[in-house]
Amino acid sequence: MKAIRIDxxxxxxxxxxxKDVPSPKPKGPRxxxxxxxxxxxxxxxxxYAQGLHQNNGRHVKPPFILGNEFAGIVTSAPPSSSLRPGxxxxxxxxxxxxxxxxxxENGLREVPKQWTNAEACAVGASGAISWGSLVSVANLKRGETALILGASGGLGVMAVQxxxxxxxxxxxxxxxxxKARMIKSTGADGxxxxxxxxxxxxxxxxxxxGQGVHVVYDAIGAVESGLRCLRYRGRLVIVGFAAREGKMENIQANRILLKSAMVHGYRFGEDGRQDPTRTEEVWNGFMDLVVKESIKPIIxxxxxxxxxSVSQALIDLGKHTVWGRAIVRINEEAERELKARL
Structure with a gap:
């Protein structure tokens, strides 16, 4: 098969x-x-491609196939699985x-009937990450004000909604x-x-x-700025460092004290390994919003x-021109053929 393999x-x-690479084989019973x-x-x-992520030191070393999020069609499954071929x-x-x-199987979700595969791929894990950050961690309440840093990115557009x-x-x-016009169309108030x-x-x-926001959702690595925007006893959740290019910022810790702020890191993937039950609850909470049609995929x-086209897409991403989620269309014909058979 063809793949983007990092040697x-x-x-x-x-x-x-x-590159031409061997077809994958199952590694576990599920x-x-x-x-x-x-x-x-x-x-x-x-x-990952450049070896600049913290996981490159232990978990993700060459050779490996690049890419982390996808949509597709089940081709094989163990008899115990609820996800049947097709x-x-x-x-x-x-x-x-x-x-x-x-x-x-724990890492897969069935595509909602109202979404195409491209739309489901555009949401990916971003919806669950954002729900977990805002609800499970920050406990955002009705009537409060939330600041979304990196609002136009794949995580941010989900957090806003x-x-x-x-x-x-x-x-x-x-x-x-x-990006401002796009994010206003998703419902941002300011x-x-x-x-x-x-x-x-x-x-x-x-x-x-005028005292600041109750909750800051930081997907870019701007904790200092987030603390400045936060009101006394506000909550700040660090989700990612998309704007840092692998370089972490050093913050003035006294700002946390002066605001009596809660600063909480939310590492969704590790949460899934350490506490699968909590992650399942997060997914269920987010998918409930999907069922209510409160979530619109942004491509x-x-x-x-x-x-x-992967290389050009990554270059565009690095230039910060992309909003929502950039999608590589690998085999849309397979989805069309499946729909024609149903």
């Missing part, structure tokens, strides 16, 4: 191209075979920039006018451009009493077709 870490993402129709691009993929699924497992993959569904006021931080001078005070001025406007 050694790369310096230039433009050098990534599909593994499900999936023909991949779509794969999503994340900042983690960019870091079922449309989406999931998050290393190795998604490929034509086929095997994934543990979830916060609105919970009845919160949402202030979104983005980097340009196109939008601030982080290029503006003194933008943190503009965020505070948007709050009802970036540029059309990436085939594994050959």
């Amino acid at each position: 050694e870490f790369v310096r230039d993402l433009a050098t990534l191209s599909p 593994d499900i075979g999936v023909q991949i129709t779509h794969a999503a691009l994340t900042h983690v993929d960019m870091l 079922t449309r699924v989406f999931g998050a497992t290393l190795g998604s920039f490929a034509e086929h993959i095997y994934a543990d 979830i916060a609105k569904a919970l009845g919160a006021k949402v202030i979104a931080v983005v980097g340009d006018e196109e 939008v601030v451009d982080y290029h503006e001078k003194d933008w943190e005070n503009k965020v505070k001025a948007m709050t009802e009493d 970036y406007k540029k059309n990436y077709v085939g594994l050959e």
